[in-house]
Amino acid sequence: MRGEKEMLTENQQKEVINLCQDLIRIRSYSGQEEMLAAKLADTFKAMGFDEILTDDYGNVIGHMRGSKPGKVILFDGHMDTVPADESQWSKAPFEGIIEERRIYGRGASDMKGAISAMVCAAANYARSTKKDFAGDIYIAGVVYEECFEGIASRKVSEKVNPDYVVIGEASECNIKRGQRGRAEIVIETFGKSAHSSNPKAGINAVYSMTNLIDEIRKIKPVHHDFLGDGILELTDIKSSPYPGASVVPDYCRATFDRRLLVGETKESVLQPIKDIIARMEKDDPNFKAKVSYALGEEKCYTGTKIQGERFFPAWLYDEKEDFIQKTYEGLKSAGFQPEITHYSFCTNGSHYAGEANIKTLGFGPSKESLAHIVDEYIEIEQLLKATCGYYEIIKALLS
Template identity: 65%
Template structure:
């Protein structure tokens, strides 16, 4: 159990981070808060990369594995602060809960991770085998795993701990996510004479109906690889008596382990190829959406929206080692999977780095009005992170 002084320290850091409004691309104040805390609490070095990710490092006195604790410091926006019971950036405490945007997703976890590393290092006087890295990651809400690529390239960790909300349970996998773009190309003309043109909306509707018959794969643990239409937009828009010569549809695809960029697009490509064989006026293209955002450093972050799924086994050695130490510390987490996408898509899904997730708060509180974190969860997850460090840095 954390003593009173340490509990106050974790709570205060969490509150300070909440008070640093940090929408994606505006994380500079939150990064500065973490930088100050790290430098004041025994971190050996602190770096900010080209995207604005902040990476702190504590080196043990003996050689050993590298463990990276990953937590994003950007948040989704507050759409209407007037709907909140308490101000979304005041970090007020009421009935044992800290309220504010990012409390659950996921500044509470970030505060706990950084504090746990400082406490662990101080308690052992850095007499442990290995290295602890803490990453405050930018732009995760825009595209999971893209900013994380530069972190893993720098750190080259042996283990990663994702701090996304898990209600103190241990997560060993997740479905991934892809954003698929289907485009149709027609021929513009006056809508008074539609036979002179090719309506791209009709063509995309033709494809959409056939794509509905695609059966995505199923995984016994992760569930269905869902393929769902999320939007359609034609051009020119508004039409103003013009037959649209372009239409774009977007699909959300949930990814299972082992799926690749090619294997996911293949059944859609087969559908549109079949249509174009029999309809000479049909013209399509299918691809992945590309995200492009400006970082607070002034640099541009860009990447395809394809974030792989990943899954480890309950009896993998590193999972069992972590569970043993958590049990010794008085915790009995369930071993489950995340229902949403995380930076684990890069670490585990792309880079094959051993990854688990554990965070405070419930998953369904993220992005909500009156978002909060229970102080009891915040202090307990700090202890859990210290137990994980003990398990992996032997």
């Protein structure tokens, strides 16, 4: 593509780099995004956004209004980050240090770089058109994505009612047209306590669990030719009482991570496990178990509780969908060479596309592999490229 420096003025380059550094300098772990939300609101105001919206969860949304009615495009970027153990970092994680054309810090790639690029691209578009365009542009800084993919976004889509959503998760400026979803499945087995010197008087819930796990591992994973396998993987296990000094455990709980494919429902995902439990209960009157989805509940910085089942659907659009092709052609005409592929992880698209059936694609700076790592960084060239890319996406989808 044409060099990003040729597509952005020197001031526009400085603007997005400085904003990215400023956002990195604000620690914004899940549930602690208030300072970043305030910074975003101030930035929206300074950059000429027409309206600033907030909701009970603390999502902050900037609205740039065109002079004529038209389509509504929403750019989604989550404000929260995973924690950083500063003792392991060679670069300070909250200083936005620049070295060798990289900006270092927690959230640089996941995803304060993308938020910075979105905000600046919308402002650049409004300036270049003098807001004489048809439609509306919204930029959403969303809370609690790291824990609840898509849950907080429900309030955003209610407020905005977008025609299109662009997820800003890292894609190296390629177009993502889908993702596998994610579910946390809880398996519980129930036994009977007894002194461990007389185990026959009890029913060991851990033995029941190990037998059940052996059967679950025989389930053949579902498969999708584009998205891959619907993985089911054990992630933790715990018995009770714990520690169980001289006590046969009467309870055991295990959690499985399940990667979801398009078309799968809450019922269809659990059914194979329910069938196994029913068979094992029939064969052994002492065997008792149940399966369900994990329930999550956290408190937002506003004080509002955010809660829900940990079931975040998959989504996928055909490569030939009109909005995918418009985006592809718009980027290509500007000199980009984007691939059209899918995310390997779960995003807020689980709500927009998976639940609400809103036309959604992914496009963001940096590599997926840089999220959550020690010494996380974003390359400045990727940041500038995404700023140009978001501008072209706005132009393509609002034309």
